[in-house]
Amino acid sequence: MGICDRKQRQKEAIRSSILEASWSLVQKEGWQSLSIRKIAEAIDYSVPVIYDHFENKEALLLEFTRHGFQKLNEVLTHAIQSHSDPEEQIEAVAYAYWQFAFTHKEYYQLMYGLGMQSCEMVRSIPEVQQFTQLLLESMKRLIDNAGNKEAHAFLKLQTFWSTLHGLISINMMGKDPGREELNEMVLKDFIRSFITGIKA
Amino acid sequence: MGICDRKQRQKEAIRSSILEASWSLVQKEGWQSLSIRKIAEAIDYSVPVIYDHFENKEALLLEFTRHGFQKLNEVLTHAIQSHSDPEEQIEAVAYAYWQFAFTHKEYYQLMYGLGMQSCEMVRSIPEVQQFTQLLLESMKRLIDNAGNKEAHAFLKLQTFWSTLHGLISINMMGKDPGREELNEMVLKDFIRSFITGIKA
DNA sequence: TAATTTTGCTAACAGTGTTAACTTTTTTTA
DNA sequence: TAAAAAAAGTTAACACTGTTAGCAAAATTA
Numbered sequence: 001m002g003i004c005d006r007k008q009r010q011k012e013a014i015r016s017s018i019l020e021a022s023w024s025l026v027q028k029e030g031w032q033s034l035s036i037r038k039i040a041e042a043i044d045y046s047v048p049v050i051y052d053h054f055e056n057k058e059a060l061l062l063e064f065t066r067h068g069f070q071k072l073n074e075v076l077t078h079a080i081q082s083h084s085d086p087e088e089q090i091e092a093v094a095y096a097y098w099q100f101a102f103t104h105k106e107y108y109q110l111m112y113g114l115g116m117q118s119c120e121m122v123r124s125i126p127e128v129q130q131f132t133q134l135l136l137e138s139m140k141r142l143i144d145n146a147g148n149k150e151a152h153a154f155l156k157l158q159t160f161w162s163t164l165h166g167l168i169s170i171n172m173m174g175k176d177p178g179r180e181e182l183n184e185m186v187l188k189d190f191i192r193s194f195i196t197g198i199k200a
Numbered sequence: 201m202g203i204c205d206r207k208q209r210q211k212e213a214i215r216s217s218i219l220e221a222s223w224s225l226v227q228k229e230g231w232q233s234l235s236i237r238k239i240a241e242a243i244d245y246s247v248p249v250i251y252d253h254f255e256n257k258e259a260l261l262l263e264f265t266r267h268g269f270q271k272l273n274e275v276l277t278h279a280i281q282s283h284s285d286p287e288e289q290i291e292a293v294a295y296a297y298w299q300f301a302f303t304h305k306e307y308y309q310l311m312y313g314l315g316m317q318s319c320e321m322v323r324s325i326p327e328v329q330q331f332t333q334l335l336l337e338s339m340k341r342l343i344d345n346a347g348n349k350e351a352h353a354f355l356k357l358q359t360f361w362s363t364l365h366g367l368i369s370i371n372m373m374g375k376d377p378g379r380e381e382l383n384e385m386v387l388k389d390f391i392r393s394f395i396t397g398i399k400a
Numbered sequence: 401t402a403a404t405t406t407t408g409c410t411a412a413c414a415g416t417g418t419t420a421a422c423t424t425t426t427t428t429t430a
Numbered sequence: 431t432a433a434a435a436a437a438a439g440t441t442a443a444c445a446c447t448g449t450t451a452g453c454a455a456a457a458t459t460a
Binding site: 007045046048049 | 406408
Binding site: 112152154155156158159161162163164165166167169170182185186189190193196197 | 312352354355356358359361362363364365366367369370382385386389390393396397
């Protein structure tokens with residue numbers, strides 16, 4: 001019977017509209033001011049309807065976090081696939097990661113809990129593990145290519161990731177004007193010294 | 201007249217008790233669940249009294265942020281003063297910073313807005329500038345001591361800080377068990393490669 | 401058509417930050 | 431010392447927040 005199908009579609013449509021409305025609100029006013037009531041108003045439904053599709057607000061935010069990591073994985077994969085030389089790959093990954101953070105600022109803030117709650121349970125998301133795997137393989141190739149067989153891929157990955165994230169998050173909270181050039185330089189400097197560090 | 205003095209002392213006493221009660225609550229339940237009403241209850245005063253001493257909640261949190269940076273500056277200064285060799289200084293700073301973050305976890309979370317709001321206006325705090333200055337001078341000494349005169353102290357400072365902060369914040373949200381050994385290794389690896397990177 | 405399930409809404413609960421208006425206490429003035 | 435002025439503190443509200451119990455209306459099934 002097609003009735004169930006239609007109901008399924010309708011339910012899915014509401015779910016989508018919740019996500020769309022939420023995203024629209026976030027772009028206008030940020031995660032901090034996103035509320036269930038505002039979402040309900042935006043989709044022309046009453047508040048409890050939202051709880052039919054998401055267990056609570058945290059679950060709704062988790063959905064966006066996952067989506068964010070999916071997007072990040074996409075751009076990183078693309079960056080890796082665009083180059084064959086491991087060095088160039090890592091360089092491209094760094095730039096892609098950087099660019100993602102600032103072109104999808106809202107996503108990045110949510111993903112890393114910058115100015116948010118939501119610290120818990122982020123790590124259990126499968127997309128995060130995929131993300132780690134992605135970078136790890138890139139790192140392994142770089143190490144294999146370089147002479148330094150002692151370099152530990154996972155170790156280097158952590159440093160790589162930490163530096164990028166640290167740089168981004170420090171700059172995201174409180175932006176001095178004229179910092180963008182500096183950031184560009186820091187990023188360049190880091191990538192170069194990171195790669196030479198592995199080669200040495 | 202001594203009346204004004206006494207009133208001043210009483211006012212100061214209330215202010216202190218607000219800060220003490222807040223800190224006690226934070227240690228029990230974290231920043232996220234700290235509320236004006238809970239503070240008021242803890243100090244046996246009504247809610248508006250708190251607004252006589254702090255313009256709003258953000259101002260109260262800012263006080264703790266400043267205090268946190270003061271403490272951080274102290275331990276970093278001590279780390280620097282304990283060594284004469286610039287290399288050893290930087291190494292000590294890294295460890296001290298690291299240790300501060302995890303032994304004063306609540307402070308660090310507030311200072312860097314991990315799982316919080318409060319992103320704005322952090323950078324304008326004088327203690328933050330002092331902190332930057334502290335690290336910058338350490339970095340300059342390291343560079344002067346090494347042959348590499350081209351290294352730009354501010355650039356290296358940014359990398360240094362970013363990596364540390366990135367490492368810490370990534371680990372603070374969602375802690376896998378058994379990660380502590382890895383962290384120790386990553387930190388060691390980073391410090392060594394950072395220093396050799398400057399010397400090269 | 402009648403019974404049943406689904407769908408959606410109203411209204412409430414327990415919180416949050418913040419503040420206007422009032423009362424009580426203390427200090428100053430006459 | 432008694433009245434007036436100033437200060438200190440309180441109550442109660444406003445406008446929000448996430449969340450949910452209970453009810454009305456609509457759609458589906460028998």
